[in-house]
Each structure stands twice: as structure tokens, then as C-alpha cells.
Amino acid sequence: MKEILVRPERCVGCRSCEIACAVEHSQSRDLFKALSEMPQKRLYVEHVPEHSLAVPMLCRHCEDAPCVGVCPTGALTQDSLTGVVRHNRDLCIGCWTCASVCTYGVIGRDRRARAAIKCDRCPDREIPACVAACPTRALIYGEVEEVSGARRAASALKLAQGVAASSR
Amino acid sequence: MERKPATESIDPAATRMLREARRAGLETAWDRFKKQQPQCGFGQLGICCRNCNMGPCRIDPFGEGPDKGVCGATADIIVARNLLRMIAAGAAAHADHARDAIIVFKEAAEGKASSYKIKDEAKLRALAAEYNISSWEERGDAADLANAMLSDFGRQEGYVTLTRRAPEKRRKIWEGLGIIPRGIDREIVECMHRTHMGVDNEPLHILLQGLRTGIADGWGASMIATEVQDILFGTPSPRKSEANLGVLKEDEVNIIVHGHEPILSEMIVEAASDPEMIQLAKSLGAKGINVAGICCTGNEVLMRHGIPVAGNFLQQELAVITGAVDAMVVDVQCIMPSLGGLAACYHTKFISTSPKAEFPGALRMEFSEERAAEIAREIVRTAVENYRNRDMSRVIIPREKSECMVGFSVEAILNALGGTPQPLIDAIVNGSIKGIAAVVGCNNPKVPHDHGHVNLVRELIRNNVLVVTTGCNAIACAKAGLLRPAAAKEAGDGLRGVCESLGIPPVLHMGSCVDISRILVVAAAIANRLGVDMSDLPVAGAAPEWMSEKAVSIGAYVVASGVFTVLGTVPPVLGSPVVTRILTKDLGDAVGATFAVEPDPFKAARLITDHIESKRKALGLKV
Numbered sequence: 001m002k003e004i005l006v007r008p009e010r011c012v013g014c015r016s017c018e019i020a021c022a023v024e025h026s027q028s029r030d031l032f033k034a035l036s037e038m039p040q041k042r043l044y045v046e047h048v049p050e051h052s053l054a055v056p057m058l059c060r061h062c063e064d065a066p067c068v069g070v071c072p073t074g075a076l077t078q079d080s081l082t083g084v085v086r087h088n089r090d091l092c093i094g095c096w097t098c099a100s101v102c103t104y105g106v107i108g109r110d111r112r113a114r115a116a117i118k119c120d121r122c123p124d125r126e127i128p129a130c131v132a133a134c135p136t137r138a139l140i141y142g143e144v145e146e147v148s149g150a151r152r153a154a155s156a157l158k159l160a161q162g163v164a165a166s167s168r
Numbered sequence: 169m170e171r172k173p174a175t176e177s178i179d180p181a182a183t184r185m186l187r188e189a190r191r192a193g194l195e196t197a198w199d200r201f202k203k204q205q206p207q208c209g210f211g212q213l214g215i216c217c218r219n220c221n222m223g224p225c226r227i228d229p230f231g232e233g234p235d236k237g238v239c240g241a242t243a244d245i246i247v248a249r250n251l252l253r254m255i256a257a258g259a260a261a262h263a264d265h266a267r268d269a270i271i272v273f274k275e276a277a278e279g280k281a282s283s284y285k286i287k288d289e290a291k292l293r294a295l296a297a298e299y300n301i302s303s304w305e306e307r308g309d310a311a312d313l314a315n316a317m318l319s320d321f322g323r324q325e326g327y328v329t330l331t332r333r334a335p336e337k338r339r340k341i342w343e344g345l346g347i348i349p350r351g352i353d354r355e356i357v358e359c360m361h362r363t364h365m366g367v368d369n370e371p372l373h374i375l376l377q378g379l380r381t382g383i384a385d386g387w388g389a390s391m392i393a394t395e396v397q398d399i400l401f402g403t404p405s406p407r408k409s410e411a412n413l414g415v416l417k418e419d420e421v422n423i424i425v426h427g428h429e430p431i432l433s434e435m436i437v438e439a440a441s442d443p444e445m446i447q448l449a450k451s452l453g454a455k456g457i458n459v460a461g462i463c464c465t466g467n468e469v470l471m472r473h474g475i476p477v478a479g480n481f482l483q484q485e486l487a488v489i490t491g492a493v494d495a496m497v498v499d500v501q502c503i504m505p506s507l508g509g510l511a512a513c514y515h516t517k518f519i520s521t522s523p524k525a526e527f528p529g530a531l532r533m534e535f536s537e538e539r540a541a542e543i544a545r546e547i548v549r550t551a552v553e554n555y556r557n558r559d560m561s562r563v564i565i566p567r568e569k570s571e572c573m574v575g576f577s578v579e580a581i582l583n584a585l586g587g588t589p590q591p592l593i594d595a596i597v598n599g600s601i602k603g604i605a606a607v608v609g610c611n612n613p614k615v616p617h618d619h620g621h622v623n624l625v626r627e628l629i630r631n632n633v634l635v636v637t638t639g640c641n642a643i644a645c646a647k648a649g650l651l652r653p654a655a656a657k658e659a660g661d662g663l664r665g666v667c668e669s670l671g672i673p674p675v676l677h678m679g680s681c682v683d684i685s686r687i688l689v690v691a692a693a694i695a696n697r698l699g700v701d702m703s704d705l706p707v708a709g710a711a712p713e714w715m716s717e718k719a720v721s722i723g724a725y726v727v728a729s730g731v732f733t734v735l736g737t738v739p740p741v742l743g744s745p746v747v748t749r750i751l752t753k754d755l756g757d758a759v760g761a762t763f764a765v766e767p768d769p770f771k772a773a774r775l776i777t778d779h780i781e782s783k784r785k786a787l788g789l790k791v
Contacts, residue, residue: 014208014210015210015226016206016208016209019209019210019229019230020206020209022230023209031209031212031213032212032213032738032742034230035213035229035230035742035743035745038230038231039230040230040232041230041232132206133206135204135206135208
């Protein structure tokens, strides 16, 4: 299954992903009209000042998702096929147990609905809105195996070039 | 937002060349526009500030993140300041253009720029009278007028002279708001000062300076540019020509003049008709020399000489892709820096001429007033000699071109009406013409090319609204055949009757972007004749595909002049509810006109006809 993978070294902190996420989760799905709706984003570009880096943080849809395990009402469930962790607002009582166990801190709070709010990986879209909006391709949407495979091949090439150079 | 048809252009010539561009693997503005998607939401909403180095700062439009910049500026302050800077840049472009025209005029008057002659003596005298210069007999007096006009730029006392042309009631409103512009340069400088860190931080106060700067452009810089160019090059009068890429000729040397100033292009037109140059072209196998225009330089020579126009803003790259352009000669404004790389894929010489504007890949042949004719000849010679390098197998010229009637200066319109605006006023009063809409402005790949322009104009004339046009809208209308007297049959019965009796098109080409000043003069004349303010008239403005900062300045002066204006692309202001409210509502109380934003040209036409109807009702005219 495809995952949203982050390449923080490419992020320039423009927060386009955040805006796209908020717009995608609005009724109108239009930036200008969404202003009157105040939709909330579900991913966060975190600034890491120690390293002058911006890192987009979003739900990893962990395969052994702690939030799903601790949810007392069954509001959080995991799709056995896609691995997507879904949130059912009607069942959510806003106890924040999920937020307290989330390793990444990416479960947000919808104050109006008095419920948790999290990445749903844009079920209506082929490519999640944040990924589509990223101008530097810091966010990619692909199979872990493929992405890792490509990265492995690139690293192998660098390694091989090093070996070749030192043996010359 | 609603995206109309999925096409990139409604113009078959443009579509044909785009197909060729794709086939040849060449990149155009449309491709680059796609690569820019998604465009930054902060920028689109106008809520990023880069005015000092504590930033860049951004406001979270959804209210979760920062609601203030480092200095404490809110979204309202940031949006207002950014808009003011756009107005300043737009007004600066027109001001610089006007100043250059005056300098040529001055040097011509002093006998230093001998290539130029006074072509409209009557206008010279009339303008001298407006500037309180009583005698013009001597050459030195024309120089006095030039100096008087130049002093409007750095004026330290009083107000920009030609603002006196505005109706009395309008000037009273400006006076009440404290927005009669002082010096032209002063207002632009003050915009930059006010938007410097820690100066002006109240949105309405900032926007009023925007209106003042706009007025300095419309009733100052642009108006001066129009008048001086008429004096030097002749006031346009109706003539026929042709428009679209089909005006390029397979068997002639093609020279395109592109940009905004007629100062050099006038000389190029002259040099290209020099028998010696034509002979040279023939000796190299061409049948002659064909000069064609793009953008407002194109409009200037179209209006004055009937030089055909090859296209509007988004067609500049496509012209090169025809492979038939031997020289693309540019001056200033709206020239894509991509032209250099594109010209390098063909034999085309990309020649830049302005001391202000350098482009990668351009051959520099810098213009100077003193040697104008000589430089123009060098440029034409370069183009002619380059004809030999043209690869005929790569030449693809679309067939499309349309006839057009152009040249409707204020004087020409009055002439057509028999010397006074009365017949036009009568037609408005009796309802055969419901009102007048000024439809102007650029192209923008956010809108399918010409879709906004042509559909809005068609819809308006169908509803008996007389359309006056300038700039890239005028070229879009020319290509669509709307500038032919025969287009009257596309108009509603009332407008059709008026056009047919006068032998004019239902869409009147009034010139280049600086010539929107002509539209102000017409509107002021009608208002004065009726004894009302400009905001009382059944008139409206529209810029369906605008993109440039000049358009923002134009919008500011059109609204400040009391004319309701519909924009077809969204300006970067929606991040501030306060600024949005001021522009679309509060300005109505202050200056009697507001902005509206409507990307759909059919809905925009409705906004305009409704507005015109409400103004007719208020004046007690038949609806």
C-alpha cells in the first residue's frame, strides 16, 4: 500500500501542504471560499530551530497503531486492507487518550466538534492534497518498497562510486 | 473556483502554435504555469510580508497559527501594504513611460532629437493652455511645456495638473478625502515610504494613498503619455488593419515590435518603409518588409499607422515559434524573459532596445533619442540581413487573421459623432445604448487565453452596452472580429442601429494601456455634459484576464474616478476581510464605486448590466 513519505531535506517551509490539507477538508474545497469555514489542517510543518529545518509531520498510519489500541469507544479503527487509520467523529468522546499515546503528536483537536481530528489520507483523492501541493516534492506518495528501493539504489551508486574512486 | 473550458486558448491561431510548441518540445508560459501549480496559498491571499528582514512573515488564514507578523502586523495591514506596493509599481511603470515620452518631446522641441517632429499642433496648443503656457510660436515654448509637464513628476506645491480635467464633483470628492495627487513621483515614493517597516499601519489609510497614487497614474502619468505621444506621433484616427499571427508573411522579412513605448517603434515603422531597406530585403530574396506589433507597442503603431498586430501578451512566445520572425524588437513592460531562450531555438534575433531593460539572450541595440532614426535603421537592417538565416522548412504561420477598425481616440469619436458627444448621450438617454463598459487589460494563463475577454465583450454588446477597449483586450477583440463595423450584427438592436448609422464597430479600440486615460476623458466629458459626477453614469470597467501591477494601478484610478470595476482574476487581497470589505463595499461610500471579482465572463457581464441598469434608474432613464 502507498504511504506518504517525507523528505525533510527538501522542505522549504512554505506550508503549502498545510493550506492544501485545510482546503481539502473544507466543505467548499476552494481556498478563497474556505476562509469563511475555517477548516483545520491535519498535518503540521514543524520548525526545528537547532538544525534550521522544517519538517512536515503527519499521521504515519502506523501498522501497529497505538491510538487505535487505546481508543475506548472504537472511534479509531484501522482498515485491514489499506492500513489507513480512520476516525469516526460520531463515536469520539474527546478523551484525548489517542493524543497521549501518539508517538508523533499528530492528533489534533477540533474544538467545535469536540472531537479528535487527524489525517484521513484524503479518501476522495488519488494523491493526498498535501503531496499534490508540495512544490519541492518533500512529500511523496508511494509504496515503501519502491521508495526504499530507489533510495537504496541511489545510495549504492554513491557507495560504488566511492569504492571505485579509492581503488583507482 | 470554476474553470471554464479545459482549453488553453480560444484562439485557433494560438492553439495551433501551442501544438507546434509541444511537438517541438518548446516550453511556453502555459507549461510553466502548470509547473507552478499549486501556487502558494499565502501569496494568493496576500498574507506574506517581506518588507523587512525580521520576516518573511506569514499569517495563517485559517486562524490556527500566527495571526501577526514579527512586528505585529495583522493580515489586514500586510494585505493593504502589499496592495499599495503593487499600485506603486504599476504607477511607476506608467510614470517612467510618460517621462521618457516627455524627454523625447523636449529634445525634439530643442532640436536635439531631429528624427521627431510635432505631428499634432492643435493638441500641443491645447495642452500648453492647460499648463498655462500662453505662447507656443517659438521652439523654446514647446520646451517650456515639456518642462511644465516634467514638473508634475517632482511637484512640491499644488497638484498634478491634468487632475483639473476631472469633473468638478469628482474633484470635490477627492479633496474631501485628501487624495488629489501632488507630484506623480511623490505619490509613488510615499507608497514605498508608508509600506516601509513601522510607518503606515491602518488599512483604510493605506488604501486611500493607493487611490491617490492611482489618480496620479490615470489623470497624470498615463494621460501625459497619451497626450505627448499624440503630439509627437499624431492623434489616432479610424483606419483598418488586421490582427493575429496570420499577419506574419512567409515571403517577407518579419519584424515584430513588442512592449509599450512607441518612441522607437515609430522610427522602425519609418525605417522599414525606406526604399533602400526594401531593396536590401529584395536583394536577399524577400518580397518586402513586414512590421507587426505585439502588446501595447503594437497597439500604438496599429492605432497610428494601421500596422497589423500579431497578437496579445500570451502570443509573444508563439510568434517566435512560427519560425518566421526575423527580429523580435522589444522595449519595456510585459516582455517575457523566456524570449531569449526561445529565440535561440530559431534564427530569430531578439533585440532589446531600452536602457532600462536587459534580457538573457538578447542582442542589445540601445535606443537614444538623438540617434533614433539611425538606430531604427540599424535594427531594421539587422532583421533584413537575418532573413537569410531563416529555415523555411520550420516556418509555420497560422492562417488566422481578422480585419479590424481601430484608432478611436477621443477626437476621432467626437468626429464620428459630428463634433460633440451629444449624439452618444442621446443614444444613452433614449436607451438604444444602455451604457458604456471599458474592457481592458492583460492575458493571464489562469484564464484560457482570450476566453474572458471575448466572451465578456460579446455578452455586453449583445445587451446594448457600447464597449471601449485598450491593451490586450483590444487585441483579443480584434482577433475575434469584434472591431469590424460588421460586428454590429452581434450587438443588440439598439446598439446595432447606432453603430450601423455611424459606420462604427460596437467595440471601439481606444489604444494602449496608457490610453485608458482617453476613456477617462470621454467619461468626464459625458458627466460634464449631463451635469453629474462620473459615478452617476451608466458605465463600468472590467479587466477579465489582468495580471500586471499596472492593472492594479489602473483599477485604483478607475474606481477612484467613480467607475465600478469587475476583475476576472482574483487579486491577492482575500486574506484580509477588512481590505476585501473596503474594496468591495466601503469604497462605494467614499468614491461612489467599488471593485467586484468574477472569473466567469458571463456572470461578470451580468454584474455590469445590472450595475448599468441601477445607474440608469437613478438618473431617471428608461431601463
